[in-house]
Amino acid sequence: MKIETLAIHAATKTDGSTSAVIAPIVMATTFERDTDGGYSKGYIYGRASNPNRSALEKVLAVLEGGADAAAFSSGNAAGMAVFQSLAPGSHIIAPDDMYHGLRNQLKLMFAGIHKFDFIDVNNEVELTAHINAHTALIWLETPSNPLLKLTDIKKIAAIAKANHIKVVCDNTFASPLGQRPLELGADLVMHSTTKYLGGHSDLTGGALITAQKDEFWEKIQQVQQMGGAIPSPADCYWLTRSIKTLPYRMRGHVHNAQLLAEFLEQHPKVERVLYPGLPSHPQHELAQQQMLSFGGMMSVLIKGGVEGAETVVNETNLFTSATSLGGVESLIERRAAVEGPDTKTPQNLVRISVGLEHIDDLIADMNLALSKVEL
Numbered sequence: 001m002k003i004e005t006l007a008i009h010a011a012t013k014t015d016g017s018t019s020a021v022i023a024p025i026v027m028a029t030t031f032e033r034d035t036d037g038g039y040s041k042g043y044i045y046g047r048a049s050n051p052n053r054s055a056l057e058k059v060l061a062v063l064e065g066g067a068d069a070a071a072f073s074s075g076n077a078a079g080m081a082v083f084q085s086l087a088p089g090s091h092i093i094a095p096d097d098m099y100h101g102l103r104n105q106l107k108l109m110f111a112g113i114h115k116f117d118f119i120d121v122n123n124e125v126e127l128t129a130h131i132n133a134h135t136a137l138i139w140l141e142t143p144s145n146p147l148l149k150l151t152d153i154k155k156i157a158a159i160a161k162a163n164h165i166k167v168v169c170d171n172t173f174a175s176p177l178g179q180r181p182l183e184l185g186a187d188l189v190m191h192s193t194t195k196y197l198g199g200h201s202d203l204t205g206g207a208l209i210t211a212q213k214d215e216f217w218e219k220i221q222q223v224q225q226m227g228g229a230i231p232s233p234a235d236c237y238w239l240t241r242s243i244k245t246l247p248y249r250m251r252g253h254v255h256n257a258q259l260l261a262e263f264l265e266q267h268p269k270v271e272r273v274l275y276p277g278l279p280s281h282p283q284h285e286l287a288q289q290q291m292l293s294f295g296g297m298m299s300v301l302i303k304g305g306v307e308g309a310e311t312v313v314n315e316t317n318l319f320t321s322a323t324s325l326g327g328v329e330s331l332i333e334r335r336a337a338v339e340g341p342d343t344k345t346p347q348n349l350v351r352i353s354v355g356l357e358h359i360d361d362l363i364a365d366m367n368l369a370l371s372k373v374e375l
Ligand SMILES: *Cc1c(COP(=O)(O)O)cnc(C)c1O
Pocket: 074, 075, 076, 077, 099, 101, 102, 141, 145, 170, 172, 173, 191, 192, 193, 194, 195, 204, 205, 206
C-alpha cells in the first residue's frame, strides 16, 4: 500500500472492547496479571511499553520501511540512546554542521566516554582518513541545518558497510516523505518528531527506526525502557493522530517552499537562496537522485547584513519569529543569533520553515518585509 494509506491505517484498528473507531489513550501505568501470573496481552508496566506507544512505533516503522521503531521523549533523547548504546571508547564520525543540540550533547555529555570527529562527511578522502579500528558510527544529517547541505547517503553507507560501521541518518528535515534513508543503506533513521511528524508545534518527541532487529537495536531498546526517556501515552496518541495527515501536509510544505524559494531567488534584496529544489543549489542533482521531494525548509541570505536579515524577521507578519520547524504555521529566524557566538552560520542568514498558509499570502507578506530592507 501507499504511504497515504499506511499513515492512516498502520497504527490503529477499531478498539475491540468498545468498537470505537479511534483507539483510546491508555493512561494506565500498570496492567493486570493473568491468573497464571502471566501477561497474555503483552503489557506489564508503562515505562516498558504502552498500547499508544506500540501503535505509534508501528506506524513509524512502516513510514520509514524499517523492521522496528522506538519512540522517545525528544529528538535529543533518541540521539542520546544511540550514543549510549555504543561500547565505551567508541569512535563517532559526525558532520561538522550537525544539529547543534546533538553536537553539544556529544561534546558536553559524551566527552570521556566516546571519541568523536566532526568533519565534512561528504569529502570521501577526509571520511576514509578518519575511520579507525574503533569507529562504530557515522552520523548523517541531510539536508543539513541550516545550510541545507546534502550528504550522499548511499555512497557513505557503502563505505560504512565495508568497515562494519553503523550509519544513522537524522531524517528530520526531509521527513519520511522526502527521503528513505533505510532504502539507501542506512542502519537507523532518527527523527525529531517535534517537527514535521508532530506538525503542529505542540508536542516534543523523538524516534529511531531500524532496518534490522539486531544486537545494536536490542541495546537501544534497553536504553529506551531502562533509561525511561519515553513519550507519554497522550503524546503518543497525538503524534499518531498527526502522522495520519503527514503525507498531505508534506505536499503542501513542499509546494509552498518551492514557489517561495523561486520568488526569493529573483528578488533584488536577496543575495542567495539555499533550497534543494532550486537548480542553483550546488547539489541539486544529488537532491533529485536521493530525495523524493525537497522539503519545506530553506535558508535565505538577505542583502544588507545582520540589519537586513533582522528587518525581514521583524517585518513579516505571517512568518513568526521563532525557532523550530515543521508546523503548519510558517516560522522564521536569524539562525546565527540562535546558535551563539562560535557559529559558522552567515550572520545574514534567515532560516524559514514554510508553513501551510496560502502561498500567495506568504509571498505577499515576504515581499512587503523585503521592501523595508534598506541597502
Ligand atoms: C529539532 C532537531 C533535533 C532535536 O530534536 P528535539 O525534539 O528538539 O530534541 C535533532 N535534529 C534536527 C535536525 C532537529 O531539527
